């Protein structure tokens with residue numbers, strides 16, 4: 001079943017600068033994010049990935065520059081409007097309450113619920129579909145606080161899928177997952193991008209996952225955009241060394257396999 005949201009939006013950042021108090025974090029960043037594209041956002045710890053996602057999601061306001069969504073300034077959108085356009089799986093979250101898994105995933109539908117009315121059949125359908133896609137349907141009745149870290153992470157992704165937005169921001173959403181579930185989530189995202197022209201921006205530490213699933217790479221270092229473009233053209237030993245100071249070799253991809261980064265361990 002296809003998710004129903006067929007809207008697409010272009011996002012542009014022009015000369016975006018952001019500081020936490022006196023501490024500069026992002027410098028003069030310009031980007032254009034197109035529908036139908038999965039962006040792998042890479043860079044070392046502290047390079048500004050989460051801050052960039054916070055800005056795109058409307059949670060942090062840049063001190064300089066401009067962000068537009070669908071041609072309109074981001075600040076002109078209400079929280080509700082943004083919630084119907086952009087879904088976010090944050091890097092850290094707490095799910096410590098007694099709500100059931102199903103209830104938490106249903107929260108993804110809140111931006112669509114009419115005031116004083118319960119969920120529609122469409123809302124319940126989206127919730128059920130998201131639970132199944134994330135392999136947590138059998139946990140639906142469980143209080144979320146009783147789940148493992150990886151299960152909670154999948155609940156967060158399911159909630160965002162149920163939100164059914166044209167733009168999805170994933171902040172290390174696969175970091176705590178076993179490879180089966182990590183691959184499955186990236187596969188779901190790639191399908192959404194391909195079949196319904198979503199825009200997905202995924203901050204990833206697993207560079208081979210980034211190579212396997214990203215159409216485009218956005219590389220940050222010290223709050224600056226140091227490289228962007230198609231994955232093939234952008235990922236290089238020189239870039240990886242610049243970002244992480246780790247020497248690597250790269251095995252070229254074929255029609256069936258993505259390019260692979262080989263680390264040198266010492």
Ligand code: ADP
Nearest residue numbers: 020023025043044045046047048049050051052
């Ligand atoms: P990344 O997600 O790439 O690891 P972040 O965007 O979280 O990087 O952080 C970028 C920089 O901003 C880091 O130097 C970090 O210490 C700093 N930073 C992040 N959040 C805050 C905050 N709330 N207050 C002050 N500094 C922050």
Ligand code: MG
Nearest residue numbers: 049050051091
């Ligand atoms: Mg981060």
